[in-house]
Amino acid sequence: MHVLWAPWRMVYVGGSHAPDACIFCPAPATDRRQALILWESPQALVMLNKYPYASGHLLIAPRAHTNDPVSLPPDDFAALCGVLQRAIALVREEYRPEAMNVGMNLGRTAGAGIDQHLHWHIVPRWNGDTNFMPVLADVRVMPEHLEATYERLFARRALLDG
Numbered sequence: 001m002h003v004l005w006a007p008w009r010m011v012y013v014g015g016s017h018a019p020d021a022c023i024f025c026p027a028p029a030t031d032r033r034q035a036l037i038l039w040e041s042p043q044a045l046v047m048l049n050k051y052p053y054a055s056g057h058l059l060i061a062p063r064a065h066t067n068d069p070v071s072l073p074p075d076d077f078a079a080l081c082g083v084l085q086r087a088i089a090l091v092r093e094e095y096r097p098e099a100m101n102v103g104m105n106l107g108r109t110a111g112a113g114i115d116q117h118l119h120w121h122i123v124p125r126w127n128g129d130t131n132f133m134p135v136l137a138d139v140r141v142m143p144e145h146l147e148a149t150y151e152r153l154f155a156r157r158a159l160l161d162g
Contacts, residue, residue, distance in 0.1 A: 023047075024061040024117040036146075038153050039160040043079040046087050046160055048150055053123045055144040056095045056153070060084050061119035067106065069118055082162055084120055090159045094152060097124030 024045065026035050036048040042063060049057040062072055062080050069077060088102065101123040105112040144152075 022065060022117050023050075023114065024059075024119060025065050033150065033154075036150060038150070039083075039157045041079070041083070041162075043076045044083040046083060046157075048146065048153070049121070050146070052146070052149075053101075053121075054097075054125065055149050056091050056097070056122075056124045058087050058091060058122040058153075059119045060087050060122065061117060065117055067112075067116050067118050069104075069106070079162075083160065084122075086160050086162070087122055090153065090156060091122055091124050093159065094156055095124045098127050099125040101125060 023035070024047075026032075026037065030037075032040075036050060037045055038048065038058075039046040040063075044063060045061055047059050047061075049059050060080070060083055062076060064072060064076065066072060072080070084102070088100065091097065091100065102120060104118060104120045106115075106118060108115045
């Protein structure tokens with residue numbers, strides 16, 4: 001029998017899912033690496049999802065704490081969309097996925113895990129990258145450790161510059 005070790009997932013599986021503070025509004029003294037922040041500008045930030053669906057799963061959020069894209073000034077929304085485009089390009093270049101899910105869930109009923117701060121998800125997808133583990137064991141098998149994903153994408157963060 002083979003053993004799959006993913007101890008970093010226990011925080012998610014066995015702990016509370018509600019963060020103490022908004023993950024997209026880090027305090028100035030926050031350790032960017034610990035917060036999984038890859039890149040930031042005055043209008044937006046790009047970070048890894050701490051509980052990814054796939055390696056390379058990114059979150060793109062505005063700096064403004066809002067859950068309504070209509071409330072963002074047009075220039076800020078345009079800058080955010082530009083960051084989204086560049087983040088998609090980064091994931092394509094670094095991970096070479098066959099497809100991607102790109103989306104935003106607005107509100108808890110729509111599936112938003114963090115419903116007070118809007119954010120896009122970029123999830124790379126590969127044909128055949130599914131197995132029985134999520135269905136039978138409620139476990140997701142990740143082919144790359146989160147720290148390795150961070151290092152890999154952080155090294156190429158210049159691709160996010162506008």
